[in-house]
Every structure is written in C-alpha cells, then in structure tokens.
Amino acid sequence: MLMTHDDESRRRELAQFLKDRRARLTPASAGVPTSARRRARGLLREEVALIAGVGLTWYTWLEQARPIKPSVRVLGSLARALRLSDVERTHLFHLARPDLEPSPAAQLASTVSPPPQRTMDGLAPNPAYAVNAVWDVIGWNKPAELVFGDFAAVEAERRNLLHLIFCDHAWRSLLRDWETISAFAVAQFRESTARLGGDPRFKALVAMLERDSESFRMHWRRRDVRQPAPQSKVLIHPHAGRLDLDYATFQADSDRDVRLTIYTPVNAGSAHRLAALADLAPRKRRGARVLAEARP
Numbered sequence: 235m236l237m238t239h240d241d242e243s244r245r246r247e248l249a250q251f252l253k254d255r256r257a258r259l260t261p262a263s264a265g266v267p268t269s270a271r272r273r274a275r276g277l278l279r280e281e282v283a284l285i286a287g288v289g290l291t292w293y294t295w296l297e298q299a300r301p302i303k304p305s306v307r308v309l310g311s312l313a314r315a316l317r318l319s320d321v322e323r324t325h326l327f328h329l330a331r332p333d334l335e336p337s338p339a340a341q342l343a344s345t346v347s348p349p350p351q352r353t354m355d356g357l358a359p360n361p362a363y364a365v366n367a368v369w370d371v372i373g374w375n376k377p378a379e380l381v382f383g384d385f386a387a388v389e390a391e392r393r394n395l396l397h398l399i400f401c402d403h404a405w406r407s408l409l410r411d412w413e414t415i416s417a418f419a420v421a422q423f424r425e426s427t428a429r430l431g432g433d434p435r436f437k438a439l440v441a442m443l444e445r446d447s448e449s450f451r452m453h454w455r456r457r458d459v460r461q462p463a464p465q466s467k468v469l470i471h472p473h474a475g476r477l478d479l480d481y482a483t484f485q486a487d488s489d490r491d492v493r494l495t496i497y498t499p500v501n502a503g504s505a506h507r508l509a510a511l512a513d514l515a516p517r518k519r520r521g522a523r524v525l526a527e528a529r530p
Contacts (some may be wrong), residue, residue: 240432245299247431248329252297254457255316256282263317286315296330304330321425325459328428342366342435343491346373350486350494354378359512361479361497364486368436369395369423372492380511381471381497382408394439396423400447410468420453421460428459466500474511478504 257276261267266281277285283293288308295302304312309330313323327334343366346354354362354375361381364373371385371393379385383404385393392398398405399416409415430436443450462483469477478500486492499505 241301242299243431243437244329244332244429245301247428248326249297249299251326251329251457252312252316255318255322259317282312282315286311288312306331306334321459321461324461325425325428332429342368342370342433343372344370346486346492350492354494354496357496359508360499361508362494364492364494365395367430367491368427368433368439370435371395371398377508377512378497380514381469381474381477381508391438391442395419396443396450397439397446400443400450408469408471410470415467416449417453417458418460418465420450421458422462424454424457425459425461467497471507471511473514474507476504477507 256279259277260275261272261277261281266277266285279294279297280290283290286293286308288311292302293312296304306327309327310323313326316322318326346364350364351373354364354373357377358375359377361378362375363371363378363382363385366372370390374382374385382398383402388398388402392401396419399409399412399419406412427436440454444454464480464482466478466480469479471477479497480500481495481497483493483495486494499508
C-alpha cells in the first residue's frame with residue numbers, strides 16, 4: 235500500500251488545525267483589546283494575522299486550504315501568535331511544509347522482520363508488540379497475547395491499537411484509566427500520522443473509527459497533538475488481577491515505519507503475576523492455582 239501524501243487532505247487538516255487553535259485563544263491571553271460588544275470567543279483571523287505579522291488575505295487562504303507554501307519564518311510567527319506548544323508547533327510544520335523532512339517509507343509495513351520479532355520473543359515474560367505507521371499491530375510476543383488478547387484472532391483491518399482501545403470491550407475493561415489513556419492515544423496518533431493524510435489505509439481507519447466510536451470522534455475533532463513519552467498503565471486483567479506496568483516505545487532499527495512497545499512491571503507483585511500468567515498458558519491447572527496465590 236503506497237503511502238502517498240494527498241495535498242488536498244493535508245491542506246484541509248492544516249486549515250482546521252489553525253481554526254481550532256485560533257478559537258482556543260482568548261483576546262485577553264493574546265493581549266488584544268476588546269469591547270463589550272464583542273461576540274467572538276476566540277481570536278479573529280485579522281487578529282492572528284496582525285500578531286503574526288502576515289497579510290490577512292494570505293492567512294485567510296491558509297484557513298481556506300488554498301495551495302500556498304508558507305516559509306519557515308512565517309510558520310514560526312504563526313506558531314508564536316497562536317501560542318502553540320512545542321509538539322503543536324512541530325505538527326504545524328508537518329502539515330504546512332512536509333517537504334522540509336524526508337518522506338515516510340514507501341509502504342506500510344504489514345509484518346515485522348525476524349530481528350525485531352526475536353527481540354520481542356526474548357523479552358518474555360514482559361509483553362511487547364510492534365505497530366506500523368498507522369498503529370496496525372503487526373507483531374507481538376506470547377506475553378502480549380496473554381495480557382492483551384489473541385491479536386491473531388482479530389481481523390486485519392481492526393487489528394489496530396486505536397480500534398482496540400475504542401471498540402474492543404475487553405480492552406476497555408483491561409485499561410483502568412481508559413478515559414485518560416484513550417484521549418492521550420488519539421493525540422499521539424494525530425501527531426505521528428500528520429503526513430499520512432492521503433494514505434488509503436489511514437483514511438479508511440479514521441473513517442471506521444469515527445463511525446464505530448463516538449468517543450474517538452469527539453477526541454479526533456479536538457485536534458489535540460502529543461508526542462510519545464514513557465508512561466505507566468494499570469491493567470485489570472481477568473486472570474492475573476492488577477498489573478502495574480511501565481511502557482516505552484522504540485523505533486525498530488530495521489524499519490523506520492515500525493515501532494516496538496515494551497512493557498515492564500513496576501513492582502515485584504506485578505512481576506510475579508506476569509510470570510504466573512505466562513506459566514498459565516502451557517499448564518493451565520497449575521497456573522490457575524499460582525495466579526490465585528499471586529493476587530494481592
């Protein structure tokens with residue numbers, strides 16, 4: 235599947251991003267004097283253009299998704315005018331000037347190569363899985379299957395982290411802080427896929443998620459962006475009980491399109507329960523007893 239970039243989709247996304255961030259700024263926070271008659275809650279286009287030092291017509295064209303190419307200096311001025319965070323500024327540049335960085339890989343990975351797979355297998359009993367650029371799960375180790383469910387049993391188009399988080403009841407029950415995790419995931423996804431607006435798989439996935447999940451639709455339309463960062467999760471596993479896990483994501487050396495997520499237990503109790511869960515698969519009867527003893 236070619237990861238071609240669709241300029242029209244990218245420009246529409248840029249326009250919506252600018253409108254959304256403009257609407258979030260109050261005149262007071264931007265130092266803009268107002269009158270009692272003002273009805274607009276956010277900044278007006280002319281106010282953003284004035285603060286950024288750019289022409290109103292030119293800025294209006296950006297919000298109309300016209301095919302113009304802003305300079306790096308102008309984008310920096312817009313980022314300052316809109317009070318963008320570092321990650322939002324990076325997102326703005328990705329949308330407005332994708333030519334400033336190398337294009338992403340030519341194809342979406344559908345499998346992991348043997349070295350990353352062996353790495354994941356060697357991490358047992360710690361769970362690990364691999365995703366491609368649109369977060370399709372394309373590889374995992376046995377502990378990940380025991381903790382998160384049988385990925386192989388999920389049909390390919392739904393074997394995606396966002397679809398699992400928002401549309402799989404088992405995952406929703408598994409994630410104790412589902413509301414926080416799901417919102418963070420959408421913001422990360424939007425940041426990491428900024429240059430994939432025209433990719434057919436990306437468009438089909440977002441359309442499916444918007445159709446299947448009202449929660450996803452709400453978060454997606456907020457246009458929040460976040461960068462990946464090491465985090466912790468609390469899982470409530472139906473057999474192992476509570477699992478406190480740290481996790482971090484790494485780019486696979488063999489493929490810039492593939493990222494590995496590795497989970498490690500935060501405490502001895504979680505480590506014990508993870509090990510017992512791994513032991514449960516080949517020896518179910520003995521494992522059930524060990525798990526019962528391992529519960530807090």
